[in-house]
Amino acid sequence: MVWILVKTGHGYLFVIPKKKWLWYTVLTILVAVLHITFNFQTARHVQSTYEGWAVLIGYSETNFAELGLYLSLFFLGPLMEELIYRGLLQHAFFKDSKFGLDLILPSVLFALPHFTSFPSVLDILVFATFGIFYAGLTRYTKSIYPGYIVHVINNIVATLPFLVTFLHRIFS
Numbered sequence: 001m002v003w004i005l006v007k008t009g010h011g012y013l014f015v016i017p018k019k020k021w022l023w024y025t026v027l028t029i030l031v032a033v034l035h036i037t038f039n040f041q042t043a044r045h046v047q048s049t050y051e052g053w054a055v056l057i058g059y060s061e062t063n064f065a066e067l068g069l070y071l072s073l074f075f076l077g078p079l080m081e082e083l084i085y086r087g088l089l090q091h092a093f094f095k096d097s098k099f100g101l102d103l104i105l106p107s108v109l110f111a112l113p114h115f116t117s118f119p120s121v122l123d124i125l126v127f128a129t130f131g132i133f134y135a136g137l138t139r140y141t142k143s144i145y146p147g148y149i150v151h152v153i154n155n156i157v158a159t160l161p162f163l164v165t166f167l168h169r170i171f172s
Helices: 002-007 018-042 050-059 063-093 101-114 121-141 145-158 160-171
Strands: none
Touching (some): 018 121, 063 101, 063 160, 121 145, 145 160
């Protein structure tokens, strides 16, 4: 996927300008705080992937399998989602859209795989809002990294109870 983006002229998504790294870091932290706050405010009203994670973690029979699941949830999943939705869809297919399709459509598509059962309109709206956070950050910085970092931080915070239980079991 990275190769496709670079070959189609979107290699800039993997570069952070040296003169702007401090501003991008501050912006990434601010968006992460805003995103996690929004996540906590909406958590009791919408379906989440929390139940799906609980099932997956419950069926991982070894500590090694559970560690692999955490690595996938924290790093690999967000990387693939950012490459697909912000890389390919936002920049390769909807670049320079007059009607905001580069933000809205990939964000709605980003929301759909996050549910274990049929989602309500509110569910899709909340997860699409998360996608718009990431898409806006990618559009503004012209880099995939800030959105990826916010995505990783969000997934770690969202699974913190599971992670703390796992670490307690491993180190006690």
